[in-house]
Amino acid sequence: MPHLLIADDHPLFRAALHQAARAALDDGSISEACDLATTLDALGEVPDTDLVLLDLHMPGSRGLSGLAALRGQFPAVAVMVVSAHDEPRVVRRVLDHGAAGFISKSASPDEIAAAIRTVLDCGEWVPPHLGESVAALPSDPDDSDLAARLARLTGQQYRVLGLLAEGLLNKQIADRLAIQERTVKAHVTAIFEKLGVRNRTQASMLLRSLDLVDPARVD
Numbered sequence: 001m002p003h004l005l006i007a008d009d010h011p012l013f014r015a016a017l018h019q020a021a022r023a024a025l026d027d028g029s030i031s032e033a034c035d036l037a038t039t040l041d042a043l044g045e046v047p048d049t050d051l052v053l054l055d056l057h058m059p060g061s062r063g064l065s066g067l068a069a070l071r072g073q074f075p076a077v078a079v080m081v082v083s084a085h086d087e088p089r090v091v092r093r094v095l096d097h098g099a100a101g102f103i104s105k106s107a108s109p110d111e112i113a114a115a116i117r118t119v120l121d122c123g124e125w126v127p128p129h130l131g132e133s134v135a136a137l138p139s140d141p142d143d144s145d146l147a148a149r150l151a152r153l154t155g156q157q158y159r160v161l162g163l164l165a166e167g168l169l170n171k172q173i174a175d176r177l178a179i180q181e182r183t184v185k186a187h188v189t190a191i192f193e194k195l196g197v198r199n200r201t202q203a204s205m206l207l208r209s210l211d212l213v214d215p216a217r218v219d
Helices: 011-024 036-045 065-073 088-096 109-120 128-136 141-150 155-165 170-177 181-195 200-208
Strands: 003-007 029-033 051-055 078-083 101-104
Touching: 003 011, 003 036, 011 029, 011 051, 011 109, 029 036, 036 051, 036 065, 051 065, 051 109, 065 078, 065 141, 065 155, 078 088, 078 109, 088 101, 088 128, 088 141, 101 109, 141 181, 155 170, 155 181, 155 200, 170 181, 181 200
Parallel strands: 003 029, 003 051, 051 078, 078 101
Antiparallel strands: none
């Protein structure tokens, strides 16, 4: 039986996704998460989850960073991004970072169900009205390279990187993650090596390059 995880911070939209997902499945289970931390915890508890429906903009996830975290820590789990940010270039970036598909938040329940069935059948889903536009866009080598580098990080290293990007010092990171400061230093050294950067500023800039403006929150 397939297991789906819906990760979105809006209860009403989670409910809509849940209904569409249930219509797409003959059987199987569906769980929900409201932020990136609980999403990662849920995948840690059920690592053989078949598909995550991931909102790009929810607490703990800045643009493509949540997708990068899931792909890096749980590479065997298929991820389909769900977002109102449905410009062709964004969809292209989502696919380049390892997503199995993209669903616009304006999609109908029938389209969402069709997307879920397609991805569970090991296919790739792009909204039909965006297919040609997305296919015409070349993959950005910088995105593909960054995705590959981020995939080298362990889950703990990715968490340390996120806290580095917030400007926290090693001691603060150690307190936040309940680990030794020397362990943080070891993680930071490994992060620099795996990402090919020389300092905290460069590492933070790489992570911030995944940021996207949330169209639902623009004044």
